[in-house]
Amino acid sequence: MDEDDFEYISAGPEGLDEIQMLWEKLNLLHSTLSSHFGDLALQRTFDARRNELQEKSITGWLRVDLARDRAAGQVVGYIVATLSQAAVGEIDSIFVEEAYRRNGVGESLMKRSLAWLDECGANMKSISVAVGNERVFGFYRKFGFYPITTTLMQKAIIIR
Numbered sequence: 588m589d590e591d592d593f594e595y596i597s598a599g600p601e602g603l604d605e606i607q608m609l610w611e612k613l614n615l616l617h618s619t620l621s622s623h624f625g626d627l628a629l630q631r632t633f634d635a636r637r638n639e640l641q642e643k644s645i646t647g648w649l650r651v652d653l654a655r656d657r658a659a660g661q662v663v664g665y666i667v668a669t670l671s672q673a674a675v676g677e678i679d680s681i682f683v684e685e686a687y688r689r690n691g692v693g694e695s696l697m698k699r700s701l702a703w704l705d706e707c708g709a710n711m712k713s714i715s716v717a718v719g720n721e722r723v724f725g726f727y728r729k730f731g732f733y734p735i736t737t738t739l740m741q742k743a744i745i746i747r
Contacts, residue, residue: 588687588690589690589691590691590695591657592656592690593654593655593656593663593690593692593695594657595652595653595654595655595699596652596653596655597650597651597653597699597703598650598651598652598653599644599649599650600640600641600644600649600651602651603640603641603651603667604637605653605662605665606651606653606662606665606667606680606682607633609662609663609664609665609684610633610636610665610680610682611633612682612684613680613682614629614631614633614636615628615629616720617717617719617720620717620718620720621717621719622718622719623742624718624740624742628717636680640667640669640679643669643671643679646671646672647669647670647671647672648669648670648707649667649668649669649670650669650700650703651665651666651667652668652696652699652700654683654692654695663684663687664681664683664684664687664696665680665681665682666678666680666681666696666697666699666700667680667681668700668703668704670704674708674709674710675709675710675711675712675713676704676713677712678697678700678713678714681693681697681714693726694729701730713732714727714732716734718737
């Protein structure tokens, strides 16, 4: 497949409904990769995530980019980016169907979102990577993203 096989569509918060099935696949992937918090990923719903992102759009800006396979007519990848009023940009979520990876879809989505953040005047950009998914660091490194901190969260301990 090549770049002409895909159509890219940009939307605002209304585009979130288009990503539900892909987001649920990403969430399932995160649940299998996390050795400590996989259960939390499984408890997280798309409705809750959509609400979080819509909240961010109220106090800032949100853009959804979709990658559609022209032949199949289906969305095969997405990226959600937000920009706060303080001009802090974030890649909030990105996912490409496994069968479509290594075809430039993820790279195109990242370039589109980063260009949008630049056009909007972002003075800083970040992306969070779930523990267990460190294999994506090489992909993000191509765009100038590097680890800066690791946040640890206490897991509830049952003492008997």
